[in-house]
Amino acid sequence: MWMQFRRLFKDLRVGIRLLLDLVERTIEENAPLVSVDLPTGYGKSTASLELLWEIYSGNLDHYAERVVHVVPTRCLVEEFVERARQKGIPAYGQCMFFTPELKDPYFIPPIVFSTIDSYALNFCKIPVAEFESLALGRTLGHFDIPRYATFSAINIFDEYHLLVPNDAKSQDEKYFAKAWTTLMVIIKELLRVKAPVVLETATPRTDALNELKTYLGVIPRVLSYDAAIDQEYIDQGTKIIVNDKEFSDPLLNREYPLSIHATSDFCKKAIEICMKVAGTCNILIVCNTIAQAVSIYRDLRARGLSTILLHSQFTIQDREQKLRVLRDQLSKNYTIAICTQVIEVGVNLDFDFLITDAAPLASLIQRVGRIGRDVRREGEQFPIHLIYDVSYEQKDIKLYSNVYPLETTKQTIQLLADLKNQEKRISWRIPASRKLDKIVPYNLLAEEIYRNQEFYNQQVAGILNAILSPSTDPSYAMLQITRLHSLIRDSMIMPVYVTPDYSELKPNELIVLYAERLVPAKPYSLGLELHETGLKICNRDVVRKSLKLIDDKFLAAFEESEGEQICLLSVSAEELYECFSRCFLRKNGKRYLFRALIANENAYNSEEGLMTWL
Structure with missing residues (x-):
């Protein structure tokens, strides 16, 4: 072998x-x-x-x-x-x-x-x-x-x-x-x-x-x-x-014509640009939020265009199906994919035309990497339309699209605009230690945007070094990692279960849980905030829209610790927090392992995903 x-x-x-x-x-x-x-x-x-x-x-x-x-x-x-x-x-x-x-x-x-x-x-x-x-x-x-x-x-x-x-x-x-x-x-x-x-x-x-x-x-x-x-x-x-x-050489000679648009309505501008080229190439539209992606998807679908929506709030089963369909369409017909940041990493797809919301340079590099991926596609152009929503500069917030640091995003847009005005091209795929004639490699841009920044967190390092000490055991490690909620993610994953039959969902009923029908959601996308002191509802409208509630309590699936049966329990926010802080729930004299929250009826469909936006 x-x-x-x-x-x-x-x-x-x-x-x-x-x-x-x-x-x-x-x-x-x-x-x-x-x-x-x-x-x-x-x-x-x-x-x-x-x-x-x-x-x-x-x-x-x-x-x-x-x-x-x-x-x-x-x-x-x-x-x-x-x-x-x-x-x-x-x-x-x-x-x-x-x-x-x-x-x-x-x-x-x-x-x-x-x-x-x-x-x-x-x-x-x-x-x-x-x-x-x-x-x-x-x-x-x-x-x-x-x-x-x-x-x-x-x-x-x-x-x-x-x-x-x-x-x-x-x-x-x-x-x-x-x-x-x-x-x-x-x-x-x-x-x-x-x-x-x-x-x-x-x-x-x-x-x-x-x-x-x-x-x-x-x-x-x-x-x-x-x-x-x-x-x-x-x-x-x-x-x-x-x-x-x-x-x-083929990639250095490849052209990525860049257009930068300042507007106060990203969705409207993205649709306008898309309609000019729809049916002539494979188009990728990258949005910073799910709400934007769904809005554009609905508009283009209403116009009769072939579109696929992809974001983080789909079940595992539907996401895999969408990727299969998208790969098939890219090889046969011209199509339009409307995506969020999920397209940036781990999705090997090749488009011809990019429409993207503004973002820091590191994210833009990943997005541009989704067009013209095949080295053998010589002599083609791969246009990039970068849309910057100026309205965020008038708002009293420091985040662009409520996602990215506003200052870093502005600095990125200004740098790209300056290069465009100087009639210089950007090498989005190939790095170099210096400029090549009128070609500026992306790594030099990254050095300009990200310089003299320090990220090491002494408090986190202290927790981890204590865990790795030979004198500590897994019970101590479990306690410390629970404080962080996750070693890597900014927030823990809170699975949401989507079922085709809601008539059977009642507290204390047994159910069969299929992993492919889980949506790997984060608390904030569900209108929740997880803190060291508790689980708080920060957006009650999103909670009611997306999750199944019974008398203002969450309906959730739990596994009995002494068996393998999955049952439904009605739990409060305080009880949910106990699950995440202890990793299990004590209720009715038993210990239960959390498996998933239950999605509200009509909160999910296979075209648009879990409706966590307003």
Whole structure:
């Protein structure tokens, strides 16, 4: 099997070959930190499978037993596991709602793809397979198994830049930048035991990497892409610079005509632009909020256009179906996709025309990466229409679209407008160390926008270091992580169950819960706020619209701790908070494990998702 696998990758890109050489050289020199900056679509994930070959062929078996590849989203776990298995590699995955037979929560197989959420819990003594048993006090958990697996692995953190906050303005928040701080603490612990670490990104953040180097006190070996060099690569010992002209030249010559529109009505302008080109190309419209996306979707559908809506508030089943339909339509007919930020990462789709709401540069880079992805599409133009809603400047808020830092968003728009006025083009896909004639690489723009920012959170790091101390056990780790609600996410996931039959839903009734009918919602999207002191209703209208209430109590699905039956209970906000603070609920002399809130009748449909907007 391994020889067959090796033949599949005999023609590797030069950058991937250099990456493998650098990792092997770095590990053998006992300096196991590698930073890799390669463009989107270059094939970084191939390197994980190649490193696995190096272990099993005997070249690296003295240094590692497996590869653990960590990604930011569940979609990427699914994609990478499927891609590896299509090539005959027995890859496994770990994330929420993943196919059970392909899941390995202890990271024991030769190669495992995991979300950063699951990886962080396993690393911090909370084995994801035993989370609830730990909460109920039944066991201290086999936490040393996944920790041993990571300590004896090559640990690859893919697209790590997504853990960096968009802005440093909100440092007064108690747990600001906890995801980035968690990653820093984990990497430092891995390096302490000499476990190899590879950091991969297509969108490098110099400020974040400099902070990481300062915190770790080490100089990483670096592989960077630079279209400004004439040679194929330059090997400087601790740093290798590569320019794969076969990959770079077509993308550098590709044109992304940029138009910037100032308006007070994003939806109206987006529809106006879309109608001018509908039916001539595949169009991607990216909105900052679900309400905007639904509004545009309804308008275009009413005009008889072929459209698909994609955002975070769909069931797992409907989301997968929408992606299948969208891929099919992109290959056959011209279509329009209206999406939120879910399109930015982990969705391998290729469009021709982008209409997007304004956002900080890092997000725009991800969005532009959804058009013209295929390197072979030479001679085509891929227009970008960037819409900036000026009304937010008149509002007494610091957030654009109530999502992004307003100042960072304004700075991004101004920088892009200045380049346009100077008749300079932007290389959205290929980085370089300097400007190339009238082409400005995206990485130089990122350095301009994100400079001299610090994100390390001392309080979060203190909690994590206490957890990782040899003197603490999983019960202490569970208590501390509960304070944070999540090590990675800005808020915990609160699943909402959508059922086709609401007539059967009554308190104390038993039901069958199907994972594919769950919507992975966050509290604030449901009109709720989760604090250290309790669960508060911040928008009663959204709560009533989206969730099933009985006498102002939430109808929710729980599993009895002593059995496997799922029953419905009517619970107050205080009781729900008990579930999240203790990880279980005491009620009627029993202990219950929370499974999902129940969606209100008519609050969900497969076209528009869970109606959490007003």
